[in-house]
Amino acid sequence: MIAFVMGILFIIQFFVPHQWSQDMLTWVTKWLSIIGGVTLLVGAGSLIHIHYAKIKRRVAGWGYSGVMFFGLILSLSAGITPALIILFAPAQGNQSFLGIEGINTVPGVEPGGPLDWVFMKMFNPMSATMFSILGFFMASAAFRAFRARSLEATLLLVAAVLIMLGQTPLGGMLWSGIPDIMAWLLAVPNTAAKRAIIFGVVLGSIATSLRIIFGIERSYLGGGKE
Amino acid sequence: MRDEFRYNLTRWIIFILVALALSIPQFIKFGLPWSTTARVVHNIYDKIESLPEGSPVIISSSFDPASAGELKPMELAFVRQCFRKNLRVIGLTIWGVPAVPMMTDIINQVAKEMGKQYGVDYVILPFKPGPVYLTMCQDFYLAYPSDHKDEPTKPMPVFKGIRTLKDIKFLMDFAAGVTIDYWITYGREKAKIDLGLGCTAVMATDYYPYLQSKQLLGLIGGLGAASQYEALVQKPGTATEGMRPQTVVHLLIIALIMVGNLIFIVTKSKRR
Amino acid sequence: MPAIEIIGVWIAAGLTLMMYSFLYKDNPLFKFGEHLYVGITVGYALCYAWFSIVWPDLVKPLYRVIVATTGKSIEPPLERYETWWLVIPLFFSILMLTRFLPRISWLSRWSFAFIMGTGSGMSIPYVVSASLFKQMEPTLRPFIIKGTTTTTTLVDTTSALLILIGVIAVLLYFFFSLEHKGVIGGVARLGIFYMMVAFGAAFGYTIMARESLAIARVQELIKWSSREYYYATIILLVLVAGLLALFEVIRISSRPPTSPKS
Amino acid sequence: MPSRCIGRGEKDKGANELHKTLLLFIITLIFLLSTLPLVAQEPSLILPEEFTAFDTPNDAGKSISLVWKVSSSDCEGVEYIISGSTNPDGPWQEIVRLDATKWFKSDAPQYFGLGTKHKEYHFYEVTNIPGRAETLTNGTPYYFQLAMTNGAITAPSPTTISARSRGNWFDSSKTNILIFVIIFSALIMFFIAAARRNPHLFIRRIPGLDAVEEAIGRATEMGKPILYLTGLYDMSYVPTIAATCILGRVARKVANYDSQIKVPSYDPIVMTVCQEIVREAYLEAGRPDAFKEDNIFFVTTDQFAYVAAVDGIMLRERPAANFYMGYYFAESLLLAETGASVGAIQIAGTDSVTQLPFFIVTCDYTLMGEELYAASAYLSREPLQLGSLKGQDVSKAFILIVLLIGAILSTSGIYFILNLFKTF
Numbered sequence A: 001m002i003a004f005v006m007g008i009l010f011i012i013q014f015f016v017p018h019q020w021s022q023d024m025l026t027w028v029t030k031w032l033s034i035i036g037g038v039t040l041l042v043g044a045g046s047l048i049h050i051h052y053a054k055i056k057r058r059v060a061g062w063g064y065s066g067v068m069f070f071g072l073i074l075s076l077s078a079g080i081t082p083a084l085i086i087l088f089a090p091a092q093g094n095q096s097f098l099g100i101e102g103i104n105t106v107p108g109v110e111p112g113g114p115l116d117w118v119f120m121k122m123f124n125p126m127s128a129t130m131f132s133i134l135g136f137f138m139a140s141a142a143f144r145a146f147r148a149r150s151l152e153a154t155l156l157l158v159a160a161v162l163i164m165l166g167q168t169p170l171g172g173m174l175w176s177g178i179p180d181i182m183a184w185l186l187a188v189p190n191t192a193a194k195r196a197i198i199f200g201v202v203l204g205s206i207a208t209s210l211r212i213i214f215g216i217e218r219s220y221l222g223g224g225k226e
Numbered sequence B: 001m002r003d004e005f006r007y008n009l010t011r012w013i014i015f016i017l018v019a020l021a022l023s024i025p026q027f028i029k030f031g032l033p034w035s036t037t038a039r040v041v042h043n044i045y046d047k048i049e050s051l052p053e054g055s056p057v058i059i060s061s062s063f064d065p066a067s068a069g070e071l072k073p074m075e076l077a078f079v080r081q082c083f084r085k086n087l088r089v090i091g092l093t094i095w096g097v098p099a100v101p102m103m104t105d106i107i108n109q110v111a112k113e114m115g116k117q118y119g120v121d122y123v124i125l126p127f128k129p130g131p132v133y134l135t136m137c138q139d140f141y142l143a144y145p146s147d148h149k150d151e152p153t154k155p156m157p158v159f160k161g162i163r164t165l166k167d168i169k170f171l172m173d174f175a176a177g178v179t180i181d182y183w184i185t186y187g188r189e190k191a192k193i194d195l196g197l198g199c200t201a202v203m204a205t206d207y208y209p210y211l212q213s214k215q216l217l218g219l220i221g222g223l224g225a226a227s228q229y230e231a232l233v234q235k236p237g238t239a240t241e242g243m244r245p246q247t248v249v250h251l252l253i254i255a256l257i258m259v260g261n262l263i264f265i266v267t268k269s270k271r272r
Numbered sequence C: 001m002p003a004i005e006i007i008g009v010w011i012a013a014g015l016t017l018m019m020y021s022f023l024y025k026d027n028p029l030f031k032f033g034e035h036l037y038v039g040i041t042v043g044y045a046l047c048y049a050w051f052s053i054v055w056p057d058l059v060k061p062l063y064r065v066i067v068a069t070t071g072k073s074i075e076p077p078l079e080r081y082e083t084w085w086l087v088i089p090l091f092f093s094i095l096m097l098t099r100f101l102p103r104i105s106w107l108s109r110w111s112f113a114f115i116m117g118t119g120s121g122m123s124i125p126y127v128v129s130a131s132l133f134k135q136m137e138p139t140l141r142p143f144i145i146k147g148t149t150t151t152t153t154l155v156d157t158t159s160a161l162l163i164l165i166g167v168i169a170v171l172l173y174f175f176f177s178l179e180h181k182g183v184i185g186g187v188a189r190l191g192i193f194y195m196m197v198a199f200g201a202a203f204g205y206t207i208m209a210r211e212s213l214a215i216a217r218v219q220e221l222i223k224w225s226s227r228e229y230y231y232a233t234i235i236l237l238v239l240v241a242g243l244l245a246l247f248e249v250i251r252i253s254s255r256p257p258t259s260p261k262s
Numbered sequence D: 001m002p003s004r005c006i007g008r009g010e011k012d013k014g015a016n017e018l019h020k021t022l023l024l025f026i027i028t029l030i031f032l033l034s035t036l037p038l039v040a041q042e043p044s045l046i047l048p049e050e051f052t053a054f055d056t057p058n059d060a061g062k063s064i065s066l067v068w069k070v071s072s073s074d075c076e077g078v079e080y081i082i083s084g085s086t087n088p089d090g091p092w093q094e095i096v097r098l099d100a101t102k103w104f105k106s107d108a109p110q111y112f113g114l115g116t117k118h119k120e121y122h123f124y125e126v127t128n129i130p131g132r133a134e135t136l137t138n139g140t141p142y143y144f145q146l147a148m149t150n151g152a153i154t155a156p157s158p159t160t161i162s163a164r165s166r167g168n169w170f171d172s173s174k175t176n177i178l179i180f181v182i183i184f185s186a187l188i189m190f191f192i193a194a195a196r197r198n199p200h201l202f203i204r205r206i207p208g209l210d211a212v213e214e215a216i217g218r219a220t221e222m223g224k225p226i227l228y229l230t231g232l233y234d235m236s237y238v239p240t241i242a243a244t245c246i247l248g249r250v251a252r253k254v255a256n257y258d259s260q261i262k263v264p265s266y267d268p269i270v271m272t273v274c275q276e277i278v279r280e281a282y283l284e285a286g287r288p289d290a291f292k293e294d295n296i297f298f299v300t301t302d303q304f305a306y307v308a309a310v311d312g313i314m315l316r317e318r319p320a321a322n323f324y325m326g327y328y329f330a331e332s333l334l335l336a337e338t339g340a341s342v343g344a345i346q347i348a349g350t351d352s353v354t355q356l357p358f359f360i361v362t363c364d365y366t367l368m369g370e371e372l373y374a375a376s377a378y379l380s381r382e383p384l385q386l387g388s389l390k391g392q393d394v395s396k397a398f399i400l401i402v403l404l405i406g407a408i409l410s411t412s413g414i415y416f417i418l419n420l421f422k423t424f
Helices: A002-015 A019-056 A062-088 A114-144 A151-166 A169-174 A177-213 B002-027 B039-050 B065-084 B099-114 B132-138 B179-191 B201-212 B222-233 B238-271 C003-023 C028-069 C084-100 C102-140 C150-173 C182-224 C232-254 D002-011 D016-035 D116-120 D172-197 D207-222 D238-257 D268-284 D303-317 D331-341 D356-362 D370-380 D383-411 D416-420
Strands: B056-062 B088-092 B122-124 B170-175 B195-199 B218-221 D052-055 D064-069 D079-085 D093-099 D121-126 D141-149 D160-164 D226-231 D261-265 D296-298 D321-327 D345-350 D365-368
Touching: A002 A019, A002 A177, A002 C102, A002 D172, A019 A062, A019 B132, A019 C028, A019 C084, A019 C102, A062 A114, A062 C028, A114 B002, A114 B065, A114 B099, A114 B238, A114 C003, A114 C028, A114 C182, A114 D331, A151 A169, A151 A177, A151 B238, A151 C182, A151 D356, A169 A177, A169 B238, A177 B201, A177 C102, A177 C150, A177 C182, A177 D172, A177 D370, A177 D383, B002 B238, B002 C182, B039 B065, B039 B170, B039 B195, B039 B218, B039 B222, B056 B065, B056 B099, B056 B179, B065 B088, B065 B099, B065 B170, B065 B195, B065 B222, B065 B238, B065 C182, B088 B099, B099 B122, B132 B179, B170 B179, B179 B195, B179 B201, B179 C102, B195 B201, B201 B218, B201 B222, B201 C102, B201 C182, B218 B222, B222 B238, B222 C182, B238 C182, C003 C028, C003 C182, C003 C232, C028 C084, C028 C232, C028 D303, C084 C102, C102 C150, C102 D172, C102 D383, C102 D416, C150 C182, C150 D383, C182 C232, C182 D356, D052 D160, D064 D141, D079 D121, D093 D121, D116 D121, D172 D383, D207 D226, D207 D238, D207 D321, D207 D345, D207 D365, D207 D370, D226 D238, D226 D303, D238 D261, D238 D268, D238 D321, D238 D345, D238 D370, D261 D268, D261 D303, D268 D296, D303 D331, D321 D331, D331 D345, D331 D356, D345 D356, D345 D370, D356 D365, D365 D370, D370 D383, D383 D416
Parallel strands: B056 B088, B056 B170, B088 B122, B170 B195, B195 B218, D226 D261, D226 D321, D261 D296, D321 D345, D345 D365
Antiparallel strands: D052 D064, D064 D121, D079 D093, D079 D141, D141 D160
């Protein structure tokens, strides 16, 4: 019901240039932003819940859940400690609401702050490494699995090799035509195929949106077949 | 067990080859100049060069450390060009929490280097979830009442004359995800803003249709294009440095594909 | 160089190598790093969500509104967005939090319905405009393009025509209401070729992307192996390798001698 | 200067009569003006006609449009001066000076559409009067005057016109989008309803499904198990639902052939669903005794640990066929690589565009994007899936035809269809 009313309302909103409609858009987008923030909290909460359950039930590998909590507490305390310092600092003048009125941004996130340190020295290297591992696997897959099994796969591999050459200075040095061919491949066949795929994706996503609005698609409510 | 070991052994040998290909060219320096610059990359450079001094430009920095290897060099080069042209730079992100410290780090670094003043020449806004890109089209200061340090935005000189997204002359999104779709779908549709995209190589091909339809003015895709941009701005950085190992690794992978396929063809014909 | 920076680099280098130990095989070092990563991410997001969104956009303005209504003067004066309307997002936020109370968790569905419904409604017309109509427009343009010379005319016209044909062929491939036979089958097959070139391009780019990230990591690791950082990378590399060997020894010695599976 | 100016009038061949009248008008005007003392000797400017003001359409108000007919004395160097006031008697405030060779009504198709006659009118959108408030106020009357100058002389405004701005309730420039949205919604709803009544709406056979049967056949011959993965999403995502639908079909075939199927799951709920589906498939095949619940098991919700575990299974048990259906992330490469190197037949189906190329080069057959949904709808005949697919199909056919006809028409100089799909 809510989905239906809001959905229809905002489809109509698009076509109405009146100030009221513009104001409605402004406010509701702001609300969505706020609710989005709360959803972040909820997401974090459910993850904590899962790992807490693991530890409680001593599931195999529960020790690693402990490691997770260690990380969690580490970064939480890096954020909350500066807040507490502001809270209990005697120098704070305006103590209107619990004294932390002055806090609006994330405490400790400024360069050199504790949260920034945790981010730069722990989060940063790990998340960057996660994806770079694939750089290695790519090479082993190139040797053992990327096969020109069919005409289609051959075409794909040839295009890939061209792009790989053209995206480094070497391509242009080998033959000045490579960058041109690459640009043409991207601008013509690639554009055509991707455009048709976009059409398909757009129609699909509108269909899904419509099903949500009309209440016949409820899987997003979670649990599917609970 | 023996199979598993043999399986892993080939793997490990290849991994060591890759590690060597990645690290040796970092020590042995050899020049690899670009013969041409891709037109799509050049378009963004030209657009910035054509903007009059003091024009406000938004840098939407939508990536976290996972993609920084590719996107950081291009953002550095782009910010450098903006500051050199004395444009007003507004840094923001619609992507997620970890993007803010990355962006702050990058913009501050260049600003410090070029003596730019916070609040006058540039500003950094916090992350807000949800459709801020739409709120911005309506009222910039409702979307961002304060900057990432909680200073109110409206009185800052950097925001002079800006009411909505429509007053921004150019928006460059450095994207590791779908953020550019939001800018194309909402920002461009509603505020008619000119868009440029700097993205990871994984995404690059997906956005060519939008280039042809002029919804995007230009595109910097991946480290190769980033090094081209560094060349345009005439300040070689990590992307240019990275081109040496990149080239060697690409050659290695091409060779591996060829050898692998050769073995494949030979064994297939033997079986027959 | 301050000590905190050196410690930071050692930690960063150690964690990087821990993650890379997955290249050898799945092992406790990697698992440790992975879980630590998840924990830190969650903690960081929590801090950020509260201090940067929920607190300044919802709780604080609402508190100020309440104070203002009780008649007290408030400094600085209320902004335009600080009104009682904020009760609406507050309401949905509270409903969202009912997820943690199993008995009334169904209430959170209202919040989801609100978000999804509004989001869906907003997106439909914009998507039609930006991704459908705007994408159809260039394809609908005349495909004979006059250039300055005959060659450019020829090249541009062929390209435009090839795009038109490609879009139609790929669309036809994903058209499920007709059998792929005869002409339709042929065109659909052409569509496959177009897609293969596009996927090939994506493939080449993806390889480049992954290698670029690896290059960036190696650049950092090399930087950290310098004397300035007390050879962090080199020492830690030896340490990680030693630990992996140790795990291997423990695994082999703790395995029952007559394991049926090996 | 006047000789250049007349050039504009000469273009309109049909307007000869008008031209003459204008010439006469000019002569009269020159005559009249020359009788006045202090006026310059140069030929004068002809003030345009049909100067009107009205609320700018398709907007939220706060703006007024001024439109006037192109004058025969428009040329380079000639400027229009628009002045405004909140009072019919002034004082007048100059708003803007406009180059007379620019600013046409045709520049603003978002307000007036694409008619060719708009080239004959000048247009300017007033959003504020300098020195007054930041924007115009809706509902307040504003007054405007139009003057012309060529630097030497200035022809004053003959008339004063007025208008009030207001917010509009419908943006007519977006009519095409509205129509499309309505028709598309109707199509989807219609086909979902139709599929509920008749679940046998025609969908073509998906060739990938033949490949599936072949793979199962070969696995039976070799006496090795089949591995089936449902992707990394949970049950609330379409690709996972599609993957479980296809699993049902595969499991039935497997039960018939009396071979084994293993489903390592990434999500506990998905695992339960898969168990049910496979159990049912064995029941339908009349072999409930052959069903082994342990073959559908939960591994872990951790991406890389999952990969490591599944790779281990592949290396130990050497399955004859691997199926990768559903949504995958970076792990696709690691899984498919191991599968390919142990020599299994591999069939993939995913709508994850970034992972598709990897599956194509490592698998024997790949269901690409929507084919996955189509295959699932083909097998399950579920009205929601089937109806949406059909509705989208019809829309695709529509786009296809429009593109074909539209491009041909516009190439031959008819822009009707192209203009229908213009957005502003």
